[in-house]
Amino acid sequence: MEWMRRELHHRDLGLTDDQVVDMYRVMLTARKMDDRMFALNRQGRVPFVVGSSGHEAIQVASIFALDRDVDWILPYYRDMGAALAWGFEPLDIFLATFAKRDDPMSGGRQLPNHWSDVDRRVFTQSSTIGTQYPHAVGIAQALATDGREGVVFVSGGEGSTSEGDWHEAMNCAGIHQLPVIFVIENNQYAISVPSHDEVAGCIADRAKGYAMPGWLIDGNDPLEVYRTMQMAVGRARAGEGPSLIEAETYRYYAHTSDDDDRLYRSREEVDEWRRNDPVVTMRQYIIEERLMTAAEELAMTEQVEDMLARAVVEAEAAPESDDPYSNVYVRVIEPGPAVTSLEEPVEGEEVNLITAVNRSLHEVMDRFPDTLVFGEDVGGRKGGVFKATERLSERFGEDRCFNTPLAEASIIGSAVGMAAAGKRPLPEIQFADYIHPAFDQIVSEVARVAYRSNGKWNCPMVIRTPFGGGIHGALYHSQSVEAFYAHVPGLKVVVPSTPADVKGLLFSAVEDPDPVMFLEPKKLYRLAKGPYPAGEHVVPLGRAAIRRLGSDLTILTYGAMAHFAGEAVGLLEERGIDAELIDLRSLKPLDWPTIEASVQKTSRVLIVHEDNEFVGYGAELAAQIADKAFEWLDAPIRRYALPDLPAFPYANGLEEMVYPNPEGIVEHAVELAKY
Numbered sequence: 001m002e003w004m005r006r007e008l009h010h011r012d013l014g015l016t017d018d019q020v021v022d023m024y025r026v027m028l029t030a031r032k033m034d035d036r037m038f039a040l041n042r043q044g045r046v047p048f049v050v051g052s053s054g055h056e057a058i059q060v061a062s063i064f065a066l067d068r069d070v071d072w073i074l075p076y077y078r079d080m081g082a083a084l085a086w087g088f089e090p091l092d093i094f095l096a097t098f099a100k101r102d103d104p105m106s107g108g109r110q111l112p113n114h115w116s117d118v119d120r121r122v123f124t125q126s127s128t129i130g131t132q133y134p135h136a137v138g139i140a141q142a143l144a145t146d147g148r149e150g151v152v153f154v155s156g157g158e159g160s161t162s163e164g165d166w167h168e169a170m171n172c173a174g175i176h177q178l179p180v181i182f183v184i185e186n187n188q189y190a191i192s193v194p195s196h197d198e199v200a201g202c203i204a205d206r207a208k209g210y211a212m213p214g215w216l217i218d219g220n221d222p223l224e225v226y227r228t229m230q231m232a233v234g235r236a237r238a239g240e241g242p243s244l245i246e247a248e249t250y251r252y253y254a255h256t257s258d259d260d261d262r263l264y265r266s267r268e269e270v271d272e273w274r275r276n277d278p279v280v281t282m283r284q285y286i287i288e289e290r291l292m293t294a295a296e297e298l299a300m301t302e303q304v305e306d307m308l309a310r311a312v313v314e315a316e317a318a319p320e321s322d323d324p325y326s327n328v329y330v331r332v333i334e335p336g337p338a339v340t341s342l343e344e345p346v347e348g349e350e351v352n353l354i355t356a357v358n359r360s361l362h363e364v365m366d367r368f369p370d371t372l373v374f375g376e377d378v379g380g381r382k383g384g385v386f387k388a389t390e391r392l393s394e395r396f397g398e399d400r401c402f403n404t405p406l407a408e409a410s411i412i413g414s415a416v417g418m419a420a421a422g423k424r425p426l427p428e429i430q431f432a433d434y435i436h437p438a439f440d441q442i443v444s445e446v447a448r449v450a451y452r453s454n455g456k457w458n459c460p461m462v463i464r465t466p467f468g469g470g471i472h473g474a475l476y477h478s479q480s481v482e483a484f485y486a487h488v489p490g491l492k493v494v495v496p497s498t499p500a501d502v503k504g505l506l507f508s509a510v511e512d513p514d515p516v517m518f519l520e521p522k523k524l525y526r527l528a529k530g531p532y533p534a535g536e537h538v539v540p541l542g543r544a545a546i547r548r549l550g551s552d553l554t555i556l557t558y559g560a561m562a563h564f565a566g567e568a569v570g571l572l573e574e575r576g577i578d579a580e581l582i583d584l585r586s587l588k589p590l591d592w593p594t595i596e597a598s599v600q601k602t603s604r605v606l607i608v609h610e611d612n613e614f615v616g617y618g619a620e621l622a623a624q625i626a627d628k629a630f631e632w633l634d635a636p637i638r639r640y641a642l643p644d645l646p647a648f649p650y651a652n653g654l655e656e657m658v659y660p661n662p663e664g665i666v667e668h669a670v671e672l673a674k675y
């Protein structure tokens, strides 16, 4: 391997002598910190560390090209140099390494090096490879929409470019020509997988396909890094769009303290790369250029080492982390008093559910100027496959209601970034059946932002999606997904079943600081009609509605089944059975007091939903009732739900055989009442 002589001079790039010395100081600090961290790990004082040694040039010089007052950064776990250059204090980094209470990034909840700083626009990172890229795009989209200043820097290893999130984010950044700089630190391995088993062709070349320039550079040369970043930053600030930089580099430590790199690379190879050690060559440059004398450099090294030694002592002595509970939600909704009567009837024009969705979106966008509505087919004149977003683009502009590429992970991932940058996103997933590619973004990112940043960041958004069967949508247009998401701490889940509840719950969801899954039973889009209240109408999250008062048994349900159960209770009445019907509306948080009061009154419970019975949402209801209200029961808790089938089959008659219906509800209720 031939290492090229450096041909660049810092003054030609507009860097002052002091800036170059400063750059070197940060690179040196990163290297020394790494050495300390691995030493602490070997001494058994910290359980896990991730190294950055070898990457200092690409990390530190990149940041020097940015504006720390307006730009945003999303550095990945290996970016110690970037973090230090951005202004993270070594003490804070050591507090995170020791996972102490005062770790400002996560309060000891995350592994070390998961950067986060709300004041300095460093968005909280997870450990999931690649998920940060759509976040960066969403932040840039928010900045562009508002005409705000700022460039977004996002980095990752070459392995991360194999993830779909990376491609989706590159595509989206290219489509909108957003001010994002993708920096790929290609250190030749993704854990043990060499880059030739990871990447087909050249990463930088992929930029062309996403309508942006791509540069392949020596990532160990800080001046080359700085020069390339200057070009990328210049483009972004001038509104010329995104850039991709692939920086060839190498890591000197193993992947993490848990990895044994002798199993996949030779000492000779490591030594060869050490001949182009960015810290060593930068030191040579500084001395050759007479920016410092050797004695001054030695004094600087000692000073850095002293400072780090003190930071380690202080961090190790700091109080332990002791709070695993807080910040799952930004707003914890405490259970209210039990609902024991019917709601006051609402007044308004009679509309169907889809009209209510459309009208509510119009009202919400009108009321909250920071809301954005987007998804597949939602923009333009079409206004969604169900017309839920009809005329929103026309009324509020294509900046606030727009089409996205067919890429669910990036629809949700970019919403995370928009929320981080102060917007209230309302992403739409066209059918719940197609939400699965976004599962990772919803579960690992959206739901955890508040918890993992110890409450420093939140992720307010309303994810709307039509779900459920009964419309001959077959296996891929009739799935129910509520159980997947109700299972996830950090999410709230609602299912409206009347036009009035659509409006009331949507306003509550948009005003809530936490992410809300807003599941629309599409069977009811045209079937369910009811008054749409004009003016202020809010249905609080966590409050069920009693649709019929009764004393013989309680039917617990939601969504389309609330509608069918409404028919069933009429039929039951004819048979002399007085059923109470509870429409849960809010699956998480759950209105337990209302359920409990009803069970105490009726002593019999039938749970109805169209999702699978096995580990369905009803299983949780049944478990809670058995657990907390067992003494009140006079009969086993019954469930009426989809058997263990993958959604509803298409052919005439097949769906009807398994889709829960009013007659089936009656049958189950009669049997239960007789028990």
Ligand SMILES: Cc1ncc(C[n+]2csc(CCOP(=O)(O)OP(=O)(O)O)c2C)c(N)n1
Binding pocket: 078, 127, 128, 129, 130, 156, 157, 158, 159, 160, 161, 185, 187, 189, 190, 191, 255
């Ligand atoms: C989605 C996902 N899959 C797998 C992992 C486990 N994992 C952690 S780091 C890593 C390799 C990443 O390599 P690369 O992106 O090249 O970055 P590097 O660590 O080399 O800097 C893997 C597979 C993960 N964290 N996330």
